Amino acid sequence: MATLHLQKHVDYIKSLDKKSDFDSLVTEHLRMSGAYWGLTAMDLMGHLADMDANEIVAWLLKCQHDCGGFGGNHGHDPHVIYTLNAVQILALFDKLNAVDADKIASYIAGLQNEDGSFAGDEWGEIDTRFSYCAICCLSLLKRLDKIDLKKATDFVARCKNFDGGFGCTPGGESHAGQIFCCVAALAIAGALHHVDKDLLGWWLCERQVKSGGLNGRPEKLPDVCYSWWVLSSLVIMNRVHWIDKKKLEEFILDCQDSENGGISDRPDDAVDVFHTFFGVAGLSLLEYPGVKAIDPAYALPVDIVDRIFYGQENGFTDKL
Amino acid sequence: MDREEGEDWEPLRARAAWADVVPIPQDDGPRPVVPIAYTDQFREVMDYFRAILAKDERSSRALELTAEVIALNSANYTVWHFRRLVLEALRSNLEEELDFIESVAENNFKNYQIWHHRRWVAQKLGVGAVSGELEFTEIVLLDDAKNYHAWSHRQWVLQELGGWEGELDFCSRLLEKDVYNNSAWNQRYFVVTKSPLIGGLQAMREHEVHYCVDAIKAAPMNESPWRYLRGLFKGDQDALAHNPLVVAACIEEIRKDASCVQALSLLVDLLCAGFRPTPSDTELLHQPVSSPADLASNVCTHLENVDAMRARYWAWRRSLLPSTTPVS
Numbered sequence: 001m002a003t004l005h006l007q008k009h010v011d012y013i014k015s016l017d018k019k020s021d022f023d024s025l026v027t028e029h030l031r032m033s034g035a036y037w038g039l040t041a042m043d044l045m046g047h048l049a050d051m052d053a054n055e056i057v058a059w060l061l062k063c064q065h066d067c068g069g070f071g072g073n074h075g076h077d078p079h080v081i082y083t084l085n086a087v088q089i090l091a092l093f094d095k096l097n098a099v100d101a102d103k104i105a106s107y108i109a110g111l112q113n114e115d116g117s118f119a120g121d122e123w124g125e126i127d128t129r130f131s132y133c134a135i136c137c138l139s140l141l142k143r144l145d146k147i148d149l150k151k152a153t154d155f156v157a158r159c160k161n162f163d164g165g166f167g168c169t170p171g172g173e174s175h176a177g178q179i180f181c182c183v184a185a186l187a188i189a190g191a192l193h194h195v196d197k198d199l200l201g202w203w204l205c206e207r208q209v210k211s212g213g214l215n216g217r218p219e220k221l222p223d224v225c226y227s228w229w230v231l232s233s234l235v236i237m238n239r240v241h242w243i244d245k246k247k248l249e250e251f252i253l254d255c256q257d258s259e260n261g262g263i264s265d266r267p268d269d270a271v272d273v274f275h276t277f278f279g280v281a282g283l284s285l286l287e288y289p290g291v292k293a294i295d296p297a298y299a300l301p302v303d304i305v306d307r308i309f310y311g312q313e314n315g316f317t318d319k320l
Numbered sequence: 321m322d323r324e325e326g327e328d329w330e331p332l333r334a335r336a337a338w339a340d341v342v343p344i345p346q347d348d349g350p351r352p353v354v355p356i357a358y359t360d361q362f363r364e365v366m367d368y369f370r371a372i373l374a375k376d377e378r379s380s381r382a383l384e385l386t387a388e389v390i391a392l393n394s395a396n397y398t399v400w401h402f403r404r405l406v407l408e409a410l411r412s413n414l415e416e417e418l419d420f421i422e423s424v425a426e427n428n429f430k431n432y433q434i435w436h437h438r439r440w441v442a443q444k445l446g447v448g449a450v451s452g453e454l455e456f457t458e459i460v461l462l463d464d465a466k467n468y469h470a471w472s473h474r475q476w477v478l479q480e481l482g483g484w485e486g487e488l489d490f491c492s493r494l495l496e497k498d499v500y501n502n503s504a505w506n507q508r509y510f511v512v513t514k515s516p517l518i519g520g521l522q523a524m525r526e527h528e529v530h531y532c533v534d535a536i537k538a539a540p541m542n543e544s545p546w547r548y549l550r551g552l553f554k555g556d557q558d559a560l561a562h563n564p565l566v567v568a569a570c571i572e573e574i575r576k577d578a579s580c581v582q583a584l585s586l587l588v589d590l591l592c593a594g595f596r597p598t599p600s601d602t603e604l605l606h607q608p609v610s611s612p613a614d615l616a617s618n619v620c621t622h623l624e625n626v627d628a629m630r631a632r633y634w635a636w637r638r639s640l641l642p643s644t645t646p647v648s
């Protein structure tokens with residue numbers, strides 16, 4: 001019976017931070033996301049204190065542009081994804097007061113289109129992923145009043161398909177990653193009435209394949225990262241008991257590198273920080289012992305979310 | 321960075337046509353955290369591009385320079401944007417621009433900038449662009465049936481410029497090639513519900529039920545057509561439960577394979593929506609039952625075994641059934 005090699009994963013993530021070839025593991029332009037994945041995994045495993053908060057925050061602040069948005073690294077264009085990741089990292093370190101929330105909020109508000117959708121950056125690609133980034137980020141900054149939230153959620157609702165799932169834009173095929181973004185955005189915005197929970201819940205639980213892992217669309221291979229996207233949506237909709245949690249847990253544990261730490265997409269593949277985070281986060285949602293609870297919508301540890309919204313470390317209520 | 325640096329590339333500083341331009345080097349800040357290893361060619365092209373951008377020079381040499389930048393880094397936002405400004409200023413032939421995009425896009429169909437640019441050109445060309453755009457996306461989709469950008473572009477073309485006439489056949493062609501292609505099923509639903517030419521979901525329902533039932537017979541475990549079938553009756557469960565073709569297909573698949581989860585699951589839905597089984601239907605699972613609710617309950621129990629991973633889903637479905645005949 002496999003168990004979680006927690007200390008090895010901690011060491012693996014710490015080694016990434018020190019390696020000079022970090023960029024070969026996490027593409028340079030999305031280093032902000034890499035930092036968010038690694039740091040959140042560290043916090044879930046109870047080892048955030050091993051990381052140098054001051055150094056990371058100093059680097060992070062250099063990625064902010066005059067417009068308020070953050071780039072994926074120093075010298076890279078701002079994007080709503082990295083802006084959310086930066087705010088999530090600041091939340092982890094309890095350093096949200098190091099930035100001007102209004103400035104970030106005005107950057108994000110500027111990305112909203114007339115139809116309620118969001119562009120990812122000034123060049124205009126539209127995707128419900130960006131709706132999630134905008135809503136999640138503004139909620140963490142307590143600035144949801146800076147956008148037209150009704151229009152934002154109405155746009156997300158327009159991306160709902162006949163199978164109950166959601167796509168990138170109206171008419172786009174359902175995909176588990178997209179479903180997480182839409183369901184979590186609607187949950188944060190208090191608009192879950194747009195979700196057909198029974199129909200979508202069934203679609204999501206059909207993602208579980210014989211090996212116990214979850215895939216992202218029909219006829220695709222299972223992948224550890226869907227442990228997060230499928231599971232978080234099911235948790236938000238209170239339908240997580242519809243899948244076989246034990247078999248999923250075994251699948252995730254099978255994807256560990258038991259020698260050098262880290263988690264891969266499928267058993268015996270090469271590990272990376274992305275799948276390490278989603279594997280640990282998936283185990284967190286499965287209430288694996290020794291892993292802190294993660295909030296399924298904000299994708300941050302529950303105690304961090306509680307600190308932001310209730311000013312205390314211990315959660316006492318289910319916001320969703 | 322896309323490395324397409326030619327051996328015989330002539331530096332810009334050596335070209336007579338560029339003699340009057342002073343290149344502007346990148347300002348990396350006092351101490352860049354991540355020193356980026358640019359090649360000399362990349363650095364020089366970018367330095368000249370910065371100079372042209374600063375002058376806002378919308379000339380044919382500027383257009384050629386943007387092509388050089390794009391060849392080195394097709395994900396650079398700024399260059400595509402500037403290229404559009406130049407194309408407008410020069411009133412360039414946009415048909416040629418489509419050829420340019422195709423030459424750049426080769427093996428690069430996941431780059432948003434290229435699709436965004438293509439949409440801009442197609443919008444400018446208007447209705448005349450329809451057949452070319454449908455052909456282009458078809459080529460991409462035949463190679464990568466799940467390419468999201470291509471589907472998105474195709475849906476945009478249909479809705480903005482038209483070209484719906486052949487779209488249902490296009491979906492059929494893709495499904496003939498691979499009946500499991502969920503993206504093609506999604507597109508089929510898009511056509512049936514959005515095409516202005518075929519009268520909408522209601523008008524197309526019988527036709528589509530026939531199509532769908534054939535697809536189910538070909539691959540009964542394929543979840544896509546089963547979902548599509550339900551989609552055809554969205555908001556009209558009553559019509560679903562009383563459609564003879566649907567009912568017959570469902571029963572037939574269960575007779576062929578009593579562990580066909582998709583068929584059993586549809587049977588539960590049909591029973592819940594008012595389908596009255598014949599006496600021979602009720603014996604499907606080799607257990608005589610006295611009411612549709614009893615049959616539904618038996619099917620759910622059966623599903624808890626054959627689809628054990630989702631046992632709790634089926635138990636939940638069973639719990640929603642109207643009270644069944646007590647077991648004697």
Ligand SMILES: [Zn+2]
Binds near residue numbers: 223224225226265275
């Ligand atoms: Zn993955």
